[in-house]
Amino acid sequence: MKKFVNDPKDYVSEMLEGLALANPDTLKYVPEYNLIMRADAPQENKVSIVQGSGSGHEPAHVMTVGKGMLDAACPGDVFSAPPTDFVYETVKLVASPKGVLLLVNNYTGDRMAFEMAQELSEAEGVAVRTLFIDDDVAVQDSTYTVGRRGVAGNFFVMKAVGAAAERGADLDEVHRIGEKVNSVTRTMGMALTACTPPAKGSPLFDLPDDAVEMGVGIHGEPGRKREKLQPADAMVGELVSAVVDDLPYTSGDGVALMVNGLGGTPIGELYLVYGRAHKQLVERGIEIRRSYVGEYCTSLDMAGASVTLVRLDDEISDLLADPAEIPIRVF
Amino acid sequence: MKKFVNDPKDYVSEMLEGLALANPDTLKYVPEYNLIMRADAPQENKVSIVQGSGSGHEPAHVMTVGKGMLDAACPGDVFSAPPTDFVYETVKLVASPKGVLLLVNNYTGDRMAFEMAQELSEAEGVAVRTLFIDDDVAVQDSTYTVGRRGVAGNFFVMKAVGAAAERGADLDEVHRIGEKVNSVTRTMGMALTACTPPAKGSPLFDLPDDAVEMGVGIHGEPGRKREKLQPADAMVGELVSAVVDDLPYTSGDGVALMVNGLGGTPIGELYLVYGRAHKQLVERGIEIRRSYVGEYCTSLDMAGASVTLVRLDDEISDLLADPAEIPIRVF
Incomplete structure (x- = not known):
């Protein structure tokens, strides 16, 4: 394994420490609960937005905390859901009088942790709603999932609900917008190579030199076919x-068209992919109004890419155009 | 070779086409000369800034064209200097009455192409100055270089001269600022893996599984030592x-502290590297006032990273804080 890592068990905490050191004015790292939050959270006059997931998908979600997107992200260890009590503590830290929206990519472990945290938080009087994201069209059920997986399309949900919250929308309205964006967002990805989790030290699966995994999951789950x-x-x-x-x-x-890199594919190739996808869509009569190229939801060092489409209406376009201030300036 | 590529000889042009399609309002792609320029260049009231280099270092430099940074970038093929006549045509396309500043990372092939293009342009009455960037401390001379190489520190020069030009500084003043930033900027990088040029189809050099190249060049040139x-x-x-x-x-x-990824290293590892570098610098009594983490100057799909420092004064800090509107929003 060739990585910048010390003790693999410190990989996530050392990454989060670096993230906070690089953004001292805007982010706060709370090591006890493995969370990154806005330094100025909670904002009393807005719904707070929280997302968690396994680590290894950076910039999702710890690097999308900031004005106009998340108020906090509570990651688990690499490819592992965060513990329920960490999610619960995160909700308490950022709870606003207007409530908290929890965003959860649809994986069984994440769903359990967040649903339990919601119950615990509501018992303490915090208004909480939860929204599940399931944009991946590759497969119906998967290794860690009943129903579709949530992948890079998640960014559009985060951005739209983050913008709506900043504008002062109430919890039900923010939730409605998130559901709507998720309902018109679809993604599929493919792997050229496997990825290597730091604690494992070797590739998560075998992929021959002449093969790709079409429809791969962001934890290396099988896709539609190997070809x-x-x-x-x-x-x-x-x-x-x-x-x-x-x-x-x-x-x-x-x-909106997004080409997302899975971690090991350079930006030059991603723009090449973008150009081919753009032209293929134009040939189908589809009009591309917003473009996103880069790394959004990765799978450690996996080489590969995903393509996401969002069907836009005026409301969604408007929310996506709002400013956001996050460590990686992807929007 | 596992890459998103069609015919390898179309790699650069298909990438540039994708870049232009993703930024239709701000960028223009001129296929005849393989160049990317601001759609609104030249701006009559500002010095125009141009940089070229081999391709394969993206986002440098085609993805840093925009208000506040470059007016045009004229890349060569992968790891090859642009032809003199392409540089010359680029200068003519963006020539402003206030003149043109050419930025060149210090490699022999690039120097030759840009020096000749400067002569040709001056013969036509365009005011041109050229500035060489040589921030890489690893080695004194190198495979393609007499004197030090220019690498990721180049971004600070681009940003400062781009900001000064937007503010209306004249050509001599913009050149002075660029020289000053280069003189206080230093970088060194290291490779965990080799990179694979599309046309070659196999790794550019051999690096054993337990070895790294300390001080590597961005074209895979040898560094200080293999360890x-x-x-x-x-x-x-x-x-x-x-x-x-x-x-x-x-x-x-x-x-300013920059941790730059070389293309194949995920952002999570880069933040881990940032955190360690930050703490080591603080222990030395050095104060970090600005932080940059991500991919700036890459080497195709090479896994690795570089560390850059810029000694700040009020003038440089002020210029680095100015806004820039480029496809990748790194500043």
Whole structure:
């Protein structure tokens, strides 16, 4: 394993410490609960937004804490859900009189931790709602999931609810917006290589030199099929078709298009993928109104990419255009 | 080779096409000369800033074109200097009455192309100055270089001269600022793995599973030494010591600290590296006033990182704080 790591069990805490040191004015790291929060949270006049997930998907979610997005992120260890009590303590730390919205990518472990934390928090009088994100079209159920997985499309939900909360929307309204964005967002990804968790020290699965995993999950879960490596146009075409056909997105739709890198693929390749996807969508009569290229939801050092579409209306476009102040300036 | 690529000879042009498609309002792609320029260049009332280099270092430099940074970037093929006539055509396209500043990382091929383009442009009456960047402390001369190499510290020069130009500074003043920033900027990087150019299809050099290249160049050039893989603290310590001792940076200095990923290292590891470097610098009495973590100047898919320090004064701090509008929002 070739990584910048000391003791693998300190990987997450040392990463979070670095994140806080790099953003001393805006972020606070609370080591007891492994959480990153806005230094100025809670804001009394806005709904607080919290997301957690396993670590290893950075920038999701610890690097998307800031004005206009999350008030706090409570990550677990690499590819592990955060403990219920850490989620509960996070909710208490950022609880605002307007309530707390919990965002959860749809994995069984995360759902359990957040649902229990919601119950505990409500018992103490905090208004809490929970929203599950399940944008991944690759498979219906998966290794750690009943129902679809939540992946990079999560960013659009975070951004829209974060913007709505900053504008003063109440908890029900923020929840409505998040559900709406999730309902028009679809993603599929593919792996060129496996990823190596620091504590394991070796690749999580075997992928031959001439093969790719089409529809891979962000923890290396199997996708739709393993197939031969092909030229970019063909592989991008498979991703685009799977996403377009699912909602479906149709001629005349205006969309946001995101090409997300899975951690080991350089930005030059991601822009190449973006260009091919853009042209394929235009050929289908789909109008691209907003573009996102970079790393949003990764899988450690996995080489690969995902394609996300969001069908836009005026309300969603407007919320996505609001400013956000986060460590990585992806929006 | 596992990459998102069609015909490797189209790698750069397809990447640039994707970049332009993702930024239709702000960027223009000129395929004849392989260049990316601001859609609104030239601006009559400001010095135009141009940088070129081999491709494969993205986001440098095609993704740093925009208000407050570059007016144009003219990349060559992967790891190859741009042809002189492409640089010359770029200068003509963005020439402003206030002149053009050419930024060149110090590699022999790039120097030749830009010096000749400057002569050709001056013969046509364009006021041109050229500034060479050589922040890499690893080695004195190198495979493609007489004198030190220019690497990620280049971003601070780009940002400062871009800001000064937007404020209306004249060509001599913009050049003075660039020279000053370069003179207080130092970088060293290290590779955990080699990189694979698309046209070669295999790794550019061999690096055993238990070895790292300390002081590597961004084209895979040899560094100071090949050594055993160590825990992050020890490897970061070597980078920090080499950089600090070179200028040298001393107790009481206020600095900008950049941790730059070389393409294949995920952002989580980069923040871990940042945290370790930050603490080591604080122990030396150095005050970190500005922080940069992410990918700035890469080497295709190489796993590795570099550490850059800039000694700040009020003038440099002020320029670095100015806004910039570029595709990747790193500043």
